Amino acid sequence: MLRSCTAGLRSIWALRGRREGAPRLSMDLQPARRLFSTEKVIHKDWALPNPSWSKDLKLLFDQFMKKCEDGSWERLPSYKRRSTQESEDFKTYFLGSALQTQSLWKKAQLFTRGFEDGLGFEYVIFKNNDEKRTVCLFQGGPYLQGVPGLLHGGAMATMIDIALGSCTGGAVMTANLNINFKRPVPLCSVVVINSQLDKLEGRKLFLSCNVRSVDEKTLYSEATGLFIKLDPEKSST
Numbered sequence: 001m002l003r004s005c006t007a008g009l010r011s012i013w014a015l016r017g018r019r020e021g022a023p024r025l026s027m028d029l030q031p032a033r034r035l036f037s038t039e040k041v042i043h044k045d046w047a048l049p050n051p052s053w054s055k056d057l058k059l060l061f062d063q064f065m066k067k068c069e070d071g072s073w074e075r076l077p078s079y080k081r082r083s084t085q086e087s088e089d090f091k092t093y094f095l096g097s098a099l100q101t102q103s104l105w106k107k108a109q110l111f112t113r114g115f116e117d118g119l120g121f122e123y124v125i126f127k128n129n130d131e132k133r134t135v136c137l138f139q140g141g142p143y144l145q146g147v148p149g150l151l152h153g154g155a156m157a158t159m160i161d162i163a164l165g166s167c168t169g170g171a172v173m174t175a176n177l178n179i180n181f182k183r184p185v186p187l188c189s190v191v192v193i194n195s196q197l198d199k200l201e202g203r204k205l206f207l208s209c210n211v212r213s214v215d216e217k218t219l220y221s222e223a224t225g226l227f228i229k230l231d232p233e234k235s236s237t
């Protein structure tokens, strides 16, 4: 594990210094990343392979892309910034928020996508709408270390929150997150987060997930979450 992590780190360091929007060293390095420009902002889909992805992550990605072919599964794209419509939806609930300041609103981005390739959160989520469940493939990079050599529990909690959230839709907020950390996750390893919607009760969505190793032999964590659909009649600030 250490050797592959070191090899991964070497390729990560080779990529350091490249900033979002800067010209690519070689397009061959990132064949699958889609780039398109709108209003001078580059919207990059981050849920696609890059050179920092380990063999395990690429293999699982390919397996799930195959499952998408008959339409039962879909890959969820992932952007640093929410779409204009999504942003507007949330803004209506947080009228007093600091994000009303236009300059801050423009700078704000999803923090899991704020790292350079391979250093932080590398993940992709696949959704099965009929079964109301998602599978998140996650590789936690070296900047997410907690105890030496291990993934920080907060980083895991973040991914669990995102994975559970991916089973919801529309404007929702996490009200409760309950995590049992059963085994430590080695840094740079790949884990699989299986999430599902267990119950819908009015505006309350009850969800659960487990986090396992690629070979499914190790159960790293189990979690439940309560998400609340925001009420348009209420402002939360």
Ligand SMILES: CCCCCCCCCCCCCC(=O)SCCNC(=O)CCNC(=O)[C@H](O)C(C)(C)COP(=O)(O)OP(=O)(O)OC[C@H]1O[C@@H](n2cnc3c(N)ncnc32)[C@H](O)[C@@H]1OP(=O)(O)O
Binding pocket: 086, 161, 162, 165, 166, 169, 170, 172, 173, 174, 175, 176, 202, 203, 204, 226, 228, 229, 230, 231, 234, 236
């Ligand atoms: C979309 C595409 C995106 C793809 C992924 C991108 C990733 C995005 C990011 C990923 C994710 C990032 C996500 C984040 O980071 S979200 C950020 C972290 N979360 C928050 O900051 C939430 C703060 N809390 C609130 O704003 C309010 O409390 C909310 C909005 C949640 C509810 O306030 P609201 O005034 O609307 O509702 P209510 O108080 O009338 O309650 C309604 C019902 O719910 C029940 N209840 C409430 N709380 C709890 C509780 N703790 N345990 C048990 N029950 C609870 C309550 O009893 C009642 O039940 P009932 O009496 O009706 O039976």
